[in-house]
Amino acid sequence: MTPAKSEPRSFVLASRASQLAQIQTYLVHDALQAAFPSTSFGTSFMTTEGDKNQSQALYLLGGKALWTKELEVALKEKSVDMLVHSLKDVPTVLPDGCEIGAILKREDPVDSLVVKEGLPYKYLEELPDGSVVGTSSVRRVSQLRRLFPKLRFLDVRGNLNTRLAKLDAPDGPFTALILAKAGLVRLGKGDHITDDLGAPVLYHAVSQGALAVEIRSDDVEARELCKALTHPETWLKCLAERALLRRLEGGCSVPVGVDTKLTDVERGADGLQSGLLQITGCVTALDGLLHVQDTLTERVHNADEAVKLGVKLAITLIEQGAGSILEEINADRAQRAIETSGK
Numbered sequence: 001m002t003p004a005k006s007e008p009r010s011f012v013l014a015s016r017a018s019q020l021a022q023i024q025t026y027l028v029h030d031a032l033q034a035a036f037p038s039t040s041f042g043t044s045f046m047t048t049e050g051d052k053n054q055s056q057a058l059y060l061l062g063g064k065a066l067w068t069k070e071l072e073v074a075l076k077e078k079s080v081d082m083l084v085h086s087l088k089d090v091p092t093v094l095p096d097g098c099e100i101g102a103i104l105k106r107e108d109p110v111d112s113l114v115v116k117e118g119l120p121y122k123y124l125e126e127l128p129d130g131s132v133v134g135t136s137s138v139r140r141v142s143q144l145r146r147l148f149p150k151l152r153f154l155d156v157r158g159n160l161n162t163r164l165a166k167l168d169a170p171d172g173p174f175t176a177l178i179l180a181k182a183g184l185v186r187l188g189k190g191d192h193i194t195d196d197l198g199a200p201v202l203y204h205a206v207s208q209g210a211l212a213v214e215i216r217s218d219d220v221e222a223r224e225l226c227k228a229l230t231h232p233e234t235w236l237k238c239l240a241e242r243a244l245l246r247r248l249e250g251g252c253s254v255p256v257g258v259d260t261k262l263t264d265v266e267r268g269a270d271g272l273q274s275g276l277l278q279i280t281g282c283v284t285a286l287d288g289l290l291h292v293q294d295t296l297t298e299r300v301h302n303a304d305e306a307v308k309l310g311v312k313l314a315i316t317l318i319e320q321g322a323g324s325i326l327e328e329i330n331a332d333r334a335q336r337a338i339e340t341s342g343k
């Protein structure tokens with residue numbers, strides 16, 4: 001008896017249900033479909049804990065896989081096959097049985113300033129003393145407080161469209177917001193940007209601007225498909241950045257900023273052979289007073305070497321006092337958790 005010919009497998013891509021997440025998922029979907037025209041790909045969208053808890057400051061919720069956990073459960077249960085994430089929202093340690101299959105070419109990773117509709121300002125320097133700048137990121141607040149001590153910073157939550165609506169609300173408190181450029185551009189809101197805030201003013205988040213696909217570690221077929229999507233330069237840069245963050249024991253909600261360059265790239269017949277990897281990392285105290293920063297540069301030939309450079313930078317930063325900044329933040333977070341638990 002000949003065995004029944006099995007149906008060709010189809011792959012379901014899943015992400016959060018926010019508009020940005022859906023756009024990102026369709027980007028990955030279309031790239032896969034173009035690379036593998038005879039394979040069938042579908043999509044599925046879900047709400048995560050991070051979407052539901054919109055009231056608490058993000059850094060108080062820190063350390064948890066807020067944006068990824070429910071998705072990873074579905075992945076492990078095999079109800080979906082590939083998770084599409086903003087890599088910066090993906091914890092540096094993945095659950096057993098899950099791995100990053102692809103990292104796509106990075107958009108510009110900088111943060112951007114968006115000034116409230118109708119106001120005559122374009123740059124942070126121009127904002128009147130006491131202006132309220134909205135962001136939910138301790139990294140942005142810490143670094144900007146240091147350089148702009150006369151501005152005030154206020155938490156703003158919700159997906160990008162919600163935040164932009166809060167900014168432009170006539171009676172709202174915000175003069176401007178700081179948002180990742182990549183998200184705004186992907187949403188088609190790049191024209192709202194009044195200025196880019198790159199290094200050395202504002203060091204961006206680890207992996208900001210890069211999309212990643214998470215798969216089951218035992219899914220050989222999905223891994224093969226993912227290979228076609230990975231951008232080797234972005235992969236090396238993001239692995240170094242994630243290794244730095246992992247060694248600093250930070251989640252997505254710590255004041256760790258980076259700026260990474262890969263230059264002098266050597267290519268061979270089977271792709272990227274090596275590149276000169278330069279990574280700057282910084283850790284800034286919440287009040288902006290303490291700031292530790294360093295840069296390392298090395299030629300790297302593979303992921304392991306990129307990871308080692310990230311770890312080495314973390315150790316250098318810890319030697320210079322980054323550890324005590326992060327400990328203080330963890331203590332502050334624990335204290336606030338106690339204070340809010342009674343409410």
Ligand SMILES: NCc1[nH]cc(CCC(=O)O)c1CC(=O)O
Nearest residue numbers: 086088179180182183208209210
């Ligand atoms: N946590 C929110 C989040 N996650 C990824 C992006 C932007 C897109 C990206 O960095 O790839 C954003 C919005 C923001 O920080 O402004």
